[in-house]
Amino acid sequence: MFDDISEDDYKTIESAIESASSPVGIDAKKTHVLILHKLLNIERRLTELEQRAPLPTPPEPNNS
Numbered sequence: 384m385f386d387d388i389s390e391d392d393y394k395t396i397e398s399a400i401e402s403a404s405s406p407v408g409i410d411a412k413k414t415h416v417l418i419l420h421k422l423l424n425i426e427r428r429l430t431e432l433e434q435r436a437p438l439p440t441p442p443e444p445n446n447s
Contacts, residue, residue: 402410
């Protein structure tokens with residue numbers, strides 16, 4: 384499942400979100416903030432890529 388993440392990165396993330404006081408062992412707020420932060424970074428990078436190489440405009444439909 385986590386074949387593409389190094390053990391060090393896994394441990395770093397794990398320690399960032401763990402919570403001994405949580406019944407599930409992680410801090411839900413920290414976890415959501417981390418996920419949203421990563422998604423915002425992906426969105427920003429995607430926007431930058433799209434601006435550098437815009438997608439081609441689809442052809443107009445043929446209404447004949």
